[in-house]
Amino acid sequence: MADELTPAQRSMRASIAAHSRWAREPDRKEAMRPALDGMLARFEKQVDPDGVLEPHIRAERAESAKKAYYKALQLKSSRARAANRGKQKAA
Template identity: 50%
Template sequence: MPLTPEQRAMRARLAAHVRWSKARDRSAELAKARETFMSRFEKEVDPNGEMTPETRALAAESARKAYFTRLAYRSARARSGRETRGREVDDAA
């Protein structure tokens, strides 16, 4: 029997909780993922490897901050839209 999206999400959360309950050093286990994530921004700002390592690191950090700021901005806009739609429904009632 296929799982519903809610059941799949619950199963995934369960697996994540079990996995992290067994981790002894979370920071060490996430180090490779962090490194890979940051390399994405380094490649974005310096695709040809022409910058000095220091300059590339600073530019990559700014690109990372821009990425997360963009996510926050989009999230705020989406929440604002939902709140506005919710008020319109309340006003019509």
């Protein structure tokens, strides 16, 4: 079919849509609020699934859990880049 897109074309189309949406957004910070609140709730649930901790303790632990999550992503990314460099040298 003529309407079928390759994965790269679908990605490009999605990128165009995302950039177009953000270009029209008058308050980007407020538009991100639900996503940021959801992410924070995820980490709070992770560190206090029963909701028994004091709010300030839960918030401190959630912040640490968030930092650990992002550090793990950094490590994974770093290892992937190193592996890709090794593949490029071998080629």
